[in-house]
Amino acid sequence: MLNNIIAIIAISFVTVGVIWAIGNFTHPAKVSTTNHIKGILLVAQDNLFNGTNPDIIGTVNVPEKLVVLNKDFVRHDLIVDKLNINTAYLSPEQDFTTAIASKTSGIFEYYCSLHPITMRGKIVIKTP
Secondary structure (H helix, E strand, O other): OHHHHHHHHHHHHHHHHHHHHHHHHHOOOOOOOOOOOOOEEEEEEOOEEOOOOOOEEEEOOEOEEEEEEEOOOOOEOOEEHHHOEEOOOEOOOOEEEEEEOOOOOEEEEEEOOOOOOOOEEEEEEEOO
């Protein structure tokens, strides 16, 4: 009886592995090319943005292109409440393009709503 249970579990693991492998061969991950992006690129990976959650520096009344790219295996988003930026959830390899623009100087917090403890940083808008 115990041998039958072990055999069923082993067959289940093998079946799941084969299905996963077939899915990866028939639908390979898209290779994202980011060398064409002008502006600011925030890459969500390992529950951080760009590895360090960097400060983003901008200037009053000067819009700056912002691209958020999810290179992780889980969903992420980017929220900046005071600048009305919300990317919605980004699946792996998805990206979102928006602009950072403010009529006033200040410090604005950005974060991932799914991982707010580890994925947060500041946007600093300065006067020219």
